[in-house]
Amino acid sequence: MLSFIARRLAIAIPTIFLVSVFVFFLQKLLPGDPALVLAGEERDPETLAFIREKYHLNEPILTQYFYWVSGMLQGDFGISLRTNQPVLELIGEKLPVTIQLAVMAMIIAMIIGIPAGILSAVRKGTAVDYTANIIALSGLSIPNFWLGIMLIMLVSVHLGWLPASGYESPFVDPVRSLETMIMPAFVLGTALAATLMRHTRSAMLGVLKTDYVRTARAKGLQEKVVVLKHAFRNALLPIVTLSALLFGELLAGAVLTEQIFTIPGFGKLIVDAVFTRDYAVVQGVVMCTAVGFILMNLVADVLYFLLNPRMRTAL
Amino acid sequence: MGERPENQANHPDDPPLLTVENLSIRFRNAAANTVDGISFNVDRGETLCIVGESGCGKSISALALMGLLPMPPAEIASGRMVFDRRDLLTLSPKARADLRGDRMAMIFQEPMTSLNPAFRIGDQIAEGVLRHRSISQADARRRAVEMLDRVKIPAAAERLDDYPHQLSGGMRQRVMIAMALANDPDLLIADEPTTALDVTIQAQILELMRTLQEETGTALIMITHDLGVVAEIADQVAVMYAGKIVEQGPVDAIFDDPQHPYTIGLMSSLPSLGERQSRLTTISGMVPTIETMPSGCRFAPRCPFVHETCIARAPELTSLSRNHLAACHFAPLEAHVVEAV
Numbered sequence: 100m101l102s103f104i105a106r107r108l109a110i111a112i113p114t115i116f117l118v119s120v121f122v123f124f125l126q127k128l129l130p131g132d133p134a135l136v137l138a139g140e141e142r143d144p145e146t147l148a149f150i151r152e153k154y155h156l157n158e159p160i161l162t163q164y165f166y167w168v169s170g171m172l173q174g175d176f177g178i179s180l181r182t183n184q185p186v187l188e189l190i191g192e193k194l195p196v197t198i199q200l201a202v203m204a205m206i207i208a209m210i211i212g213i214p215a216g217i218l219s220a221v222r223k224g225t226a227v228d229y230t231a232n233i234i235a236l237s238g239l240s241i242p243n244f245w246l247g248i249m250l251i252m253l254v255s256v257h258l259g260w261l262p263a264s265g266y267e268s269p270f271v272d273p274v275r276s277l278e279t280m281i282m283p284a285f286v287l288g289t290a291l292a293a294t295l296m297r298h299t300r301s302a303m304l305g306v307l308k309t310d311y312v313r314t315a316r317a318k319g320l321q322e323k324v325v326v327l328k329h330a331f332r333n334a335l336l337p338i339v340t341l342s343a344l345l346f347g348e349l350l351a352g353a354v355l356t357e358q359i360f361t362i363p364g365f366g367k368l369i370v371d372a373v374f375t376r377d378y379a380v381v382q383g384v385v386m387c388t389a390v391g392f393i394l395m396n397l398v399a400d401v402l403y404f405l406l407n408p409r410m411r412t413a414l
Numbered sequence: 415m416g417e418r419p420e421n422q423a424n425h426p427d428d429p430p431l432l433t434v435e436n437l438s439i440r441f442r443n444a445a446a447n448t449v450d451g452i453s454f455n456v457d458r459g460e461t462l463c464i465v466g467e468s469g470c471g472k473s474i475s476a477l478a479l480m481g482l483l484p485m486p487p488a489e490i491a492s493g494r495m496v497f498d499r500r501d502l503l504t505l506s507p508k509a510r511a512d513l514r515g516d517r518m519a520m521i522f523q524e525p526m527t528s529l530n531p532a533f534r535i536g537d538q539i540a541e542g543v544l545r546h547r548s549i550s551q552a553d554a555r556r557r558a559v560e561m562l563d564r565v566k567i568p569a570a571a572e573r574l575d576d577y578p579h580q581l582s583g584g585m586r587q588r589v590m591i592a593m594a595l596a597n598d599p600d601l602l603i604a605d606e607p608t609t610a611l612d613v614t615i616q617a618q619i620l621e622l623m624r625t626l627q628e629e630t631g632t633a634l635i636m637i638t639h640d641l642g643v644v645a646e647i648a649d650q651v652a653v654m655y656a657g658k659i660v661e662q663g664p665v666d667a668i669f670d671d672p673q674h675p676y677t678i679g680l681m682s683s684l685p686s687l688g689e690r691q692s693r694l695t696t697i698s699g700m701v702p703t704i705e706t707m708p709s710g711c712r713f714a715p716r717c718p719f720v721h722e723t724c725i726a727r728a729p730e731l732t733s734l735s736r737n738h739l740a741a742c743h744f745a746p747l748e749a750h751v752v753e754a755v
Contacts, residue, residue: 310527316482317522318542318593319515332532408532408577 100404107400111393118389119171122382123164171386177379181372186383189368194387196266197364200287200357201349203280205342207288208295213338215292216299220307221326231296238293247286247359254282264361283360287353291345298341302334309333336406340399347395351388429499430455431600431633432479437493439471439478442486446707449475450657451493453731454650458600461627461634463644463665465680466654467701472637473523475654476603479635480520481510498600516546519594523606525587529578536562536574539593546597561592564629565622584615588622595626602627603635608643620646641680645669650737653677656702656712659731663738673740675717711743719744 134150135142151157155166170177176186219231255263261278269276306312307330315329316322354366361367365384372380404410432455439449449471456462464472477483479495481502495502498517502510522528530538539561540554547554555574562570565588578586587607594602604623608616624647627634636647644651644665652662653676661674672678679697699716708714714724723743731741740746 310522310524311530313482314522314528314590314593315530317480317515317520319511319513319545320541321511329530329533333530406532409579 103404104397104401107397111397114393115390118393119168119386120164122385122389123167124160126378126382127160127163167382171383176383176386179372179377179380181375181377181380186379189380190365190383190387193363193365193368195268196362197350197353197357197366199269199276200280200284200353200362200364201346203284204287204291204349204353205346207284208291208345209342211289212292212295213299216296217303217326217331219296220300220303223304231300235293235296238289238296241290243286243290244355244359246289247283247356250282250286251359266362266364279360280362283353283356283362286356287349291349294345295338295341299334299338302337303330306330306334336403339402339406343395343399343402347392350391350395428458429496431458431460431498432456432635433494433496434475434479435494435496437475437478437495438491439474439483439488440491441488441704444704446657446704447491448488448657448704449478452652452654452657452659453493454652454659454662456601456633456635456650458633459627459631460649461636461647462650462652463636463638463648464652464654465638465641465644467639469701470654471657472654473605476520476605476635476637480514480518480603481507482514482520512546515542515594515599516597517599518601518603519597519599520603520605521587521590521594521607523609525583525590525607525610528590529586531578534575534577535581535589536576539589539596542593543596557596558592561596562589564595564626565589565592567592583611584619587611587615587619591619591623591626595630595632598630599632601633601635603637605637606639607636609638609640623647653680656707658712658741659739660713660742661740662731663734667735667738671738673734673738673745674713674742675719676713677740679716679718711741 134147134154134156155163158166167177174187176190178185179189182189215231215235219228222228251263254261261282265279267275267279303326307326309330311333312325312330315325320329350365353364354370356362357364357366358370365388369381369384371377372384434455435453436451437449437453438447438451440447452471452475454462464475466472474483474488478488478490479497479502490503497513500509500513502513505513529535533541536555536558539558540551543549543554543557544551549557559570559574562573567573567585567588573581578589581589591607607623608619611619620643623634623636626632634647636643638644648665650662651665651668652659653668653674654660655676661668661672661677668677669681672681676697683696697716702708702712702715708725710726710728711717711720711724712728714720717724721743727743729741729743731739732745733739734746
């Protein structure tokens with residue numbers, strides 16, 4: 100088990116390295132001189148020279164990359180130009196918000212998507228199946244920002260049940276936190292529920308055709324047990340893998356939803372940073388997101404490993 | 415082939431354990447019945463072999479008996495199945511499931527895929543026992559060890575926690591047999607249980623099934639295309655061709671005095687020891703598909719003795735001697751051979 104994780108981590112390291120190369124050099128390719136942005140209105144030659152010196156902008160590009168990477172390895176992601184806070188501190192503030200949102204969205208997606216997928220597989224070709232598929236297709240087609248705006252109009256403006264925006268930490272006021280997060284989580288969750296439903300359905304359809312499901316029926320087991328134990332346990336593998344990857348995407352992909360509900364998360368952080376040319380923050384956030392995504396990949400692999408007796412006993 | 419006591423558990427007045435009458439199975443939108451009016455009986459403790467080529471409807475019939483045929487697309491077009499005085503087709507799905515795995519059990523052709531890869535074999539055996547008996551988990555587990563022991567799996571108690579992928583094909587089929595027999599069923603249906611196995615393993619599994627059957631008195635319906643298996647194990651034989659039973663009778667009658675041209679063809683396709691006389695005989699042509707099913711005798715297009723009557727009219731199963739039936743206009747054949755000479 101440990102050697103399995105070690106091997107996966109060993110693969111992750113070159114991936115992270117490649118990501119860092121991309122992040123760094125793509126940013127370098129952007130038009131404009133960072134020193135000019137940093138110097139602001141004044142553009143005083145002395146200031147410019149000072150800035151170039153301070154941020155190693157005069158050095159060869161590889162040396163600059165080396166400074167950046169070695170800084171990150173020591174926990175120094177740089178300083179935000181906009182707020183003058185260390186980037187790592189900013190990330191530490193925003194990341195928990197996004198994780199909370201992602202977890203809630205994932206729970207909603209699973210609660211809706213998995214049972215719907217099972218049901219439509221078992222009732223394949225019936226009205227239940229078609230209805231579930233139509234709803235799933237709508238879930239995939241309706242843009243998150245539109246659904247978000249509609250929900251705000253209906254639930255917050257019209258009915259006044261939930262706040263339209265804002266954020267409260269669950270450790271300070273759990274109820275208020277839930278109130279502010281439930282709508283954005285729902286918006287993100289329903290889109291993922293559709294994906295999960297489609298995958299659950301196709302995994303279940305495959306498994307329900309297998310010989311061992313027939314064996315389970317030949318034992319006289321109740322259909323409920325056949326479907327939920329014998330079939331679902333085997334369909335679970337692709338579903339779990341997919342869920343872990345979707346969760347990884349959620350960490351990075353909630354930009355629009357966070358904007359609409361003005362949630363101070365990762366998505367909002369990166370958008371604000373891009374608009375203000377806050378390079379250090381953009382680089383830090385993208386690196387963090389990439390590492391998070393790679394970690395979720397690792398989690399998917401480990402879960403797959405744990406759920407699959409064939410791999411587990413091979414050790 | 416050993417002598418077997420004649421239907422040990424059966425009194426002459428008892429109805430057969432299983433009666434199938436005029437069973438027809440049709441698939442949705444099909445041009446003809448996939449299984450067309452088959453009838454047979456199985457007594458307690460008896461072995462019936464259903465023989466035929468792939469696609470002749472033998473597996474479909476077995477699945478229908480177990481209530482495992484997906485309906486739709488399949489439907490029972492006509493007929494009756496009476497098992498232990500219960501009319502299977504009028505039973506509720508619940509009552510049918512209560513029989514399944516308890517009074518009637520089934521093992522399948524593919525041992526490699528018939529066990530659930532996610533669960534330990536001991537749990538898979540115990541699960542069936544727990545479903546039908548009110549006993550404790552521990553007792554069900556003990557029963558699983560006992561069954562693994564009976565199917566001659568070495569170190570049964572240690573194997574209990576193995577996953578299917580840790581066992582060979584032959585071992586997996588033994589587990590399937592253990593699972594099927596765990597509740598002492600009255601009837602075991604085996605659908606080509608040895609086809610997917612190596613030849614040496616085939617013989618072992620067959621021997622095991624015969625021993626277990628003698629010990630338990632379970633009736634057996636063995637579905638096979640292998641006449642060697644039939645000779646080894648059958649009391650009664652039903653030969654199926656294109657969804658119909660073309661000949662049925664006691665095993666000796668079928669082997670010594672086959673009457674249907676198809677049965678004769680099957681027999682002469684068997685390689686035998688001794689001096690090689692000619693190429694192996696084969697039956698020419700192919701099994702008709704559902705779309706091309708002849709309206710007369712379904713074997714007519716391939717039959718060496720085909721006659722106008724055969725194409726015009728389907729033959730009925732007729733009795734030739736005690737319990738020996740054949741569906742051929744010209745049975746018994748000898749009479750015609752003499753005429754022709």
